[in-house]
Amino acid sequence: MADITMTIDTSGMACPMPIVKTKLAINKLESGQVLELISTDRGSKTDVPAWCESTGNPLISEEERDSKFVYLIEKA
Amino acid sequence: MAEHDDPGRMTILCWSGDLDRIWPQFILATTGAAYGMQVTMFFTFWGLFAIKKPEVKVTGTNWMTKMMSVMNQENLSHLNVGGVGPKMMRTLAKQHNVAPPEELIGLSQELGVELWPCQMTMDLMGLKRDDLLDGLGEPAGAAAAVAAMQKSQINLFI
Numbered sequence: 001m002a003d004i005t006m007t008i009d010t011s012g013m014a015c016p017m018p019i020v021k022t023k024l025a026i027n028k029l030e031s032g033q034v035l036e037l038i039s040t041d042r043g044s045k046t047d048v049p050a051w052c053e054s055t056g057n058p059l060i061s062e063e064e065r066d067s068k069f070v071y072l073i074e075k076a
Numbered sequence: 077m078a079e080h081d082d083p084g085r086m087t088i089l090c091w092s093g094d095l096d097r098i099w100p101q102f103i104l105a106t107t108g109a110a111y112g113m114q115v116t117m118f119f120t121f122w123g124l125f126a127i128k129k130p131e132v133k134v135t136g137t138n139w140m141t142k143m144m145s146v147m148n149q150e151n152l153s154h155l156n157v158g159g160v161g162p163k164m165m166r167t168l169a170k171q172h173n174v175a176p177p178e179e180l181i182g183l184s185q186e187l188g189v190e191l192w193p194c195q196m197t198m199d200l201m202g203l204k205r206d207d208l209l210d211g212l213g214e215p216a217g218a219a220a221a222v223a224a225m226q227k228s229q230i231n232l233f234i
Binding site for chain 2: 012013014015016017019020022023024051054055056
């Protein structure tokens with residue numbers, strides 16, 4: 001399990017907030033640090049991998065936990 | 077070259093001030109900025125109503141601009157939604173946790189989205205720089221908008 005540097009909980013927020021909040025959080029991290037993103041938006045299942053691929057920030061893991069989606073994203 | 081090396085540019089021509097247009101304008105702008113894209117929004121005609129200060133009423137300066145302003149609404153909460161009541165739309169959006177336009181406008185500025193008001197339509201509607209929100213770009217014209225579009229991979233007219 002990667003060390004988590006920062007966690008953001010976007011539970012209850014709809015598109016595009018999970019991605020927008022992710023971008024703002026990633027901006028604050030150093031390269032190699034890991035962001036944990038929590039979302040209840042089902043659209044995040046396609047949005048987060050798409051955003052990670054396009055921005056080059058590796059998606060380390062994604063899982064569903066208590067009907068929430070949890071992502072670990074490493075800052076490139 | 078990998079996609080993320082140059083996220084590119086996005087330009088959105090914001091022509092409508094209806095709530096159901098303002099939402100996609102700002103949702104796509106903030107999302108583009110989240111991708112690291114350089115996003116420019118050009119507000120023209122009724123699009124300007126999204127970026128005026130809430131307390132500013134558009135009254136027009138002559139018969140024509142008065143006509144234009146009659147076709148408008150006074151602030152974001154009163155904006156038309158393609159015939160559907162804005163209150164109903166807002167209630168629905170709230171139930172589904174969609175961020176209100178005011179929040180998306182603030183976020184777009186925080187993300188570095190450039191918001192350019194159109195000088196020509198500002199004149200047409202009798203809007204002054206002080207009537208618009210703080211932190212906007214310099215009022216610009218169609219040539220500046222086209223120049224931005226020329227450099228953009230994604231251009232939208234909403």
